Amino acid sequence: MSRSTCLQQESGALREEKEDSIRRCLAGERDSSVDLWHLRELALTKGGLVHAELRKRAWPILVGLNNDERVT
DSSP states (O other), X not given: OXXXXXXXXXXXXXXXXXXXXXXXXXXXXXXXXXXXXXXXXXHHSTTTTOSHHHHHHHHHHHTTOOGGGOOO
């Protein structure tokens, strides 16, 4: 296996791990128990909030919109 293939696999695993962390963090969005500091940290690290689906859920929370103000 080439070095670039190993790096791509490692990168993919890290991305999946980060996605899982974001999803776990967002799991409390219905009852407002989201860990804002952790979500903020994830948003600021390399790769940000990973993809559009997670950004669409996370940004309204990060900017302080309540459930009634969010666009779905």
